[in-house]
Amino acid sequence: MSAVEVRDLVKSFGATRALDGANWCAEAGRVTAVLGPNGAGKSTTIECLQGLQRPDSGIARVLGEDPWGAPAEHRARVGLMLQDGGLPSMTTPPTLLTHLAGMYADPADPAALTKRLGIDEFARTIVRRLSGGQRQRVALAAALVGRPDVLFLDEPTAGMDPHTRLDVWDIVREQADGGVAVVLATHSFDEADRVADDIVIMDRGRVRAFGPRSEVAGAKSLEDVYFSLTGRGER
Amino acid sequence: MTTVTGRRAAARVIRIRRQASFEARTMLRNGEQLLVAFILPAMAMVGLKFVSVPDLGLRRIDVIVPGVLALAVVSTAFTSQAIATAFDRRNGVLRLLGTTPLGRDGLLGGKALATGFVLAFHVLALSILGMALGWRPDLAGLVPGVVTIVLGAGCFVALAMLVAGRLRAEAVLAVANLLWVVFLGLGLLLPTSTLPSGVAAVARWLPSGALGDGLRAALAEGRWPVGPSLALVVWGAVGALLATRIFRWSD
Secondary structure: OOOEEEEEEEEEEOOEEEEEEEEEEEOOOOEEEEEOOOOOOHHHHHHHHOOOOOOOEEEEEEOOEOOOOOOHHHHOOEEEEOOOOOOOOOOOHHHHHHHHHOOEOOOOOHHHHHHHOOHHHHOOOOHHHOOHHHHHHHHHHHHHOOOOOEEEEEOOOOOOOHHHHHHHHHHHHHHHHOOOEEEEEEOOHHHHHHHOOEEEEEEOOEEEEEEEHHHHHOOOOHHHHHHHHOOOOOO | OOOOOOOOEOOHHHHHHHHHHHHHHHHHHOHHHHHHHHHHHHHHHHHHHOOOOOOOOOOHHHHHHHHHHHHHHHHHHHHHHHHHHHHHHHOOHHHHHHHOOOHHHHHHHHHHHHHHHHHHHHHHHHHHHHHHOOOOOOHHHHHHHHHHHHHHHHHHHHHHHHHHOOOOHHHHHHHHHHHHHHHHHHHHOOOHHHOOHHHHHHHOOOHHHHHHHHHHHHHHHOOOOHHHHHHHHHHHHHHHHHHHHHOOOOO
């Protein structure tokens, strides 16, 4: 059984078909990067896998369960880093992380996460006053604090400085090496090239390519394959 | 994959209790919340005590304090909750917490407990201030008074979710503050009987008039305010029903 399964997934918003029969899966111990232009259906897929959206048809499975209305025990095994952060604005990062850790029976140590992600540098600043990159670090810590089996990261390094990006990629690799199934939605070929074991290329709600990175890219660069598959190959 | 041994989520009761304490601390540290839910009602109490209009009868303070408590209920249960929920929704907080073991029902439970706790704190503090100014509530009205406060809080939280459920956060900020002033004038702070008769006939059955008149009937006259209680239940039920229909967890 794959840790994450997407089969014939369809989701429309009014007249817009955000997902038009997508198929792919993600395995434990591997990093799966989902690439695609804006509006390709990456975020909608992740929202379906998180139980935030209910698919019109098709199957979304995480750890063998339907995420829509899944119980607390299931949610405890899945970590999520949202594109918009989703952090309460009037609290400091350590207070927030300690609070979130309290939702789990056996969480990671918030202080260790704080140190590892360099959050201690701005520990006394409330979330509202943090920079975009700082907020991203807190959001990543929030996704990791429950020691998840499946980790969803939506644009995890957007707005981060180059050093922090390297740190984040190390953490992603460590998580996968520790047996976690990591699903990472990204715009960055660089990011996909560096950390992904498997690649999903999406465009207009459909999957254009799916497989191990070496197979998807073949002899060409990931960037060339991406542009040829998403309709801009003639450039 | 990691082998799963034992439970992964903290127990439900613990999750809700922790969320309640987190929300209550956030509310009590928020200066605007303190201003609208304690300082302004306290100023209204002191101000009304030392002027002579409108005529409220012999024991003026006994009519003023229940109205001030009603105002505190609306500040905490309606204005603060509507604004906080709208901004949490816009910032994606409701989405994120909904995917943690806390979940949406735990989030609602935590918010309800926190609102109750913060409201109890403000009601107690304003009651002590009232007694210092000479307020002597009718002891027979204490139980009806507490029940009316609980019904009023439930009703106004439902209305807060209705306002916060769809509109943009900035619009909620404006509407929630505007309605606070409208409610204040329509039977909350002063008896509906002090309003012009045409307005009074309507205000009596609005959530503001029902809560204000209900608390005055209980605490000043020691009566069970049956009519106002029914009005609060109906407004609360309609508000909750509509809120569950239109509420969006994210923008």
